[in-house]
Amino acid sequence: MSDTLTHGKVGIFHYTLTNDEGATLDSSRGGQPMAYLHGFQNIVPGLESELEGKGAGDTFIAHVAPKDGYGEKEGPGPQAVHRSNFPKDFEPQIGRPIRAEGGDGQVVTLWITGVKGAQVYLDVNHPLAGQNLHFDIEVVGVRDATDNEKQHGHAHGIDGHAHHH
Numbered sequence: 001m002s003d004t005l006t007h008g009k010v011g012i013f014h015y016t017l018t019n020d021e022g023a024t025l026d027s028s029r030g031g032q033p034m035a036y037l038h039g040f041q042n043i044v045p046g047l048e049s050e051l052e053g054k055g056a057g058d059t060f061i062a063h064v065a066p067k068d069g070y071g072e073k074e075g076p077g078p079q080a081v082h083r084s085n086f087p088k089d090f091e092p093q094i095g096r097p098i099r100a101e102g103g104d105g106q107v108v109t110l111w112i113t114g115v116k117g118a119q120v121y122l123d124v125n126h127p128l129a130g131q132n133l134h135f136d137i138e139v140v141g142v143r144d145a146t147d148n149e150k151q152h153g154h155a156h157g158i159d160g161h162a163h164h165h
């Protein structure tokens with residue numbers, strides 16, 4: 001029986017992500033495909049809407065504008081923060097998100113964009129903000145979500161039983 005991607009289904013797909021210049025930014029090919037829970041914002045909205053109604057064996061290219069991807073670039077750009085403001089065992093990795101509390105007590109996600117000596121550069125923008133994204137997609141499977149997955153709001157791997165933090 002063939003199943004298609006609708007709210008509450010788990011989609012399993014291979015992707016290759018390229019930018020406007022055609023450079024590959026990320027790819028699942030050669031490794032495990034990606035599993036996500038459809039309709040729960042596990043993936044960028046522009047890609048999720050293109051996957052709606054697709055089934056195993058479908059291949060297509062989704063062109064996603066920043067507003068349907070990781071957003072337009074905002075703010076003044078990366079800000080330098082001295083390492084002494086981080087825990088002692090903190091190892092800054094470029095491209096990794098960190099959670100920080102803003103002045104108003106609101107938790108914000110910041111992205112590490114660079115490290116120079118004792119300075120760590122943080123930005124409010126996702127590294128892919130402001131970019132057009134081109135996803136070359138092959139849907140390899142669609143299955144029902146487990147109750148546990150629906151409760152958590154995300155997929156637990158390809159078979160639904162993956163352990164996670």
Ligand code: ZN
Nearest residue numbers: 152154156164
């Ligand atoms: Zn979970």
